[in-house]
Amino acid sequence: MRIEFTLDCTDLETQARFWAAALGCVVEGVIEDRYISLSAQAINLTLQRVPEAKTVKNRMHIDLLVNDLPAEVSRLESLGATRLTPAPLREFGQTWYVMADPEGNEFCLAVDPSARPSRGR
Secondary structure, eight states: OOOOEEEEESOHHHHHHHHHHHHTOEEEEEETTTEEEEEOSSOEEEEEEOSSOOOSOOSSOEEEEESOHHHHHHHHHHHTOEESSSSOEEETTEEEEEEEOTTOOEEEEEEOGGGSOOTTO
16 A cells, blocks of 8 residues: 545645655656646655635644754745744654645654664664
């Protein structure tokens, strides 16, 4: 079984540029003015044009796990993301920011737990 995520958006091209750069994806397929399919080694993301703008909080969101949180926050902001939490959140041994893509879809940017040095080594 594979999982593919589909994200509704109103501006396919802007969202495709943002998510391709954010995730390191390539465009796999385009259905003119309706869908753009992006893929990378571990993810498939389809952008689907819808007529309505986002109006409420996402019911599901993507967590991006990274090694260098401050550098990734800056990189994603330069691509058009917005920081929704002004300071990093810290809970349950995790550190993250809540962010939004150019159309306001929330996602979390967090320190990858597997990238932390193990204690006692």
